Amino acid sequence: MEPPENRARMTSDVEEHAVTRDPLVPLPRRVEVAIIGSGFGGLCMAIRLQHAGIEDFVLLEKEHEVGGCWRDNTYPGAACDVPSHLYSFSFERKTDWSRRFAPQAEILHYLRHCTDTYGLRRHLHLRTEVTGAAFDEAAGLWRIHIADGRTLEARVLVSACGQLNRPAWPRLPGLERFEGTQFHSARWDHGYPLEGKTVAVIGTGASAIQFVPRLVPRVKQLFLYQRSAPYVLPKPDRAYGWFERALYSWLPVSQTGSRWWTYWNHESRVLVFEGPAWVRGILERRFHRHLERSVPDPRLRQALTPTDPIGCKRVLLSNDYYPALTRSNVEVVTEGIREVTPHGLITADGKEREVDALIHGTGFQATDFLAPMRITGRGGRELNEAWREGAEAYLGLTVSGFPNLFLLYGPNTNLGHNSIVFMLESQVRYVLACLRVLRERNLRFLDVRPDAQRDFNARLQRGLERSVWAAGCTSWYKTAGGRNTNNWPGFTFRYRRQTRGPRLAHYEAV
Template sequence: MNAASPSALRHCKVAIIGTGFSGLGMAIRLKQKNETDFLLFEKEGGVGGTWRVNHYPGCACDVQSHLYSFSFAPNPNWTRMFAPQPEIKDYLEGCWQHFQLQDRTLLNTEIKRLEWDETQQFWLIETTNGVRYSAQFVVSGMGGLSTPSIPSLKGLDTFTGKVFHSQQWDHDYDLDSKRVAVIGTGASAIQFVPQIQKRVARLDLYQRTPPWIMPKPDRRIGEKEQRRFRRFPALQKLWRGGIYAFLEARVLGFAISPQILRIASLVARHHLHKQIKDPKLRGQLTPDYTMGCKRVLISNDYFPAVAQPNVKLVTQGIAEIRSNSIVTADGHERHIDAIIFGTGFTPSDPIPRGVIFGRDGLDLVDSWPQGPEAYKGTVTAGFPNLFFLMGPNTGLGHSSMVYMIESQINYVIDALSQLDGLQLRSLEVKREAQDHFNQKILGSMDRTVWNSGGCNSWYLHPVSGRNCTIWPGFTWRFRQITKHFDPAAYHFNRLPALNATANPHTQAAAQELNA
């Protein structure tokens, strides 16, 4: 894109990309701070993010409903302990409507290119439909679970049957009496396999590594309980706090002393033994790595489904795919009508090449040769005025991502407020601050189960092997370090006038860096 003045484009102060928990949360908090000069960009035809586009059978959250929601928008009407996808989608749509964000939202508007204009100190935005915008700040709420991961399999392009990923579920395709191959046994697969097993003639389940699966403590939340939460909001807040404390205690096993997880693994082994009677099948479903190294899953109906006569668990690797069959490494050919990928997403490479260009035209992907990294998971050197929500090393293996998102939102809000007070045009994190922060993250990773548990998970970058996904500690600690914007870690570019009443720490940093 060629540089242009803000008047030549539709300009806003803050451009927010995505309308999942991150994007909607950012917009709501901006509005609550009386900042209305923002736009929400959403490529889909409605809001909800991953909870809109993922609608496969059985789709549900694996974090308790009352914690997997905004603290500033409690919902007393959850019908289950673990909310199904339609309820979470309805909740997000309800927040969008309640906080009246409709007139600030651009639906069916996909970002094609973001480019930093150094001369004018703002972002140029081009959408796939050719419309151009500019913004002083960009907040990316695209999330790490938005780009489907489809493995490169020999002959996949020659398959003549139906093929789709769990995120792109084709509800118009009739699975009844079909021969279906499910590739992958991750979080999505263990939810949809029990749903489709009852319909298909045969299900070939291709497993590379068995997951650890715990019983799912789910139950219905009745109307009486919902009424109590509606009548006594403090009771719901207390319940939410109890869930948070219970989940936070799991950090002790994941990040501090993985030996603690041996107790949980005994529960998982008992769960497996109770539901799978066939010793050979049980052996195939038993993980050989430390619990927690990969994402721990919860399900009460996956093992019973896999044990059904019309399901074949295939542990041999796939050699090739033919026009109507899959051939495994042992030479066995299985004829099928459809392939469903339950292979998850690419959180270690969340943003494709050729979309975001920072200072000197540098592609964001090229700035991360060892995998994504950021300062406090939120900003990265060379990309002024760009904030990431659910950025590098903010993922969790034990609790609610909404808690992390709210922590980052508060940090961004404080940054924007201090920049306003000083009439600063732009900020950029110092490279040395970013490097120091990430060295501390890497040092903390060594003792965690994600790095030492003996598995190769999607938490790790495929090239460098660096864990650029997970936050290696307590979530309250992350909230501590993002509670206040820390100007000493940044470079600034200011407007001519300097507000003498602004935060003295920010003012001092701005004066020093612009001297």
């Protein structure tokens, strides 16, 4: 079923900062580098290109402003679950974060700050949606197709689309018949008045645990439809005082120390996913203490107790989610949804609950990398054909048969324990090293060898098989066939070491 169209307007803050630009502003005919996407990955790539003295590039963004998922996810309570000091570029520190875990608006402001500070808007083409790209092997160029019919040639194509940009809508019988209001959390309808309404929330993932506590005081009744209970741990969040912010500003080394302490503290958490069972046991006991303190009712506590091993799905952080579910106007529904009616939902037990609105907190199509773009490589082979059994890439960055194409936050580079910004900076450094090789050796293209890609992914999948992610649960980390295409198994410093620069023996250099 096609998702219901709901292009809700962003908050006034987003509208105020949006840049008005003619979507038909002429693109250059040819550039050295074309970057798709302007979230953390795209902006990092653009800034580092400038640092390397490369100005011949464009940033192609389908939406009205930069920001990626932090532009799109404006739902109430949206915030990061990685500490602020670690969730920023190493070369552009922010010393005045308001909280230990930054809210969405502050992160979006930081990304706009980076865009303006480094003068990226002269390279930025907003409302410019890429529908596909085809590689011309003879010319060594990517021909990029824009939705409005324009084309662009680039020597190197960098996808910075990320993994969390296309909302996943639930496949429920009768969903299209619902006569009330419905929207996805990543396309929040800020114009819909929730006060006094009866609302159904479908899904209990990372977004839902943030917006549900904000809705409960506003709505008349909230039904939370839970397919499986997540692990929710306390969030060690707090506001930074004026003295701390002043100290970080006046003495930058203090924030550097905080950043490194946070990094190594989080890096050790990889043991939860790949270490012995007793390590997970420590975290599970912490979870149960949090649940027992927050939820006095034993029946509700039982409904909120996960059945999967901790870490098998994303571990969530919140201090107000469980207390919100104990409110008298909240019902946690664990029966599966049988169908949607024009006025509500019927569960497997035959009970219908009438609602005014449906809010889908059902996450993203995280395993469909680069979709819906049509990417064609050497010999006319399409990327979706190469990935028919699940996406894979060498180092999560390059795909055999698709020369000079680099994927930021590509297959198997997601993390369950540390900051993705660290991974992105590692990947950008690798792309720049490949660009230097192309320039210095006067190469037409670099194409990773199929055996190098195959061997890398065989080792990677063996590592994943030893992790808790292979414990049998279903999650957005996996394809329908059960292949984990999203997560990196191991320490991030090991990934950084592997991406110091290209091993040319692993590439066909033409």
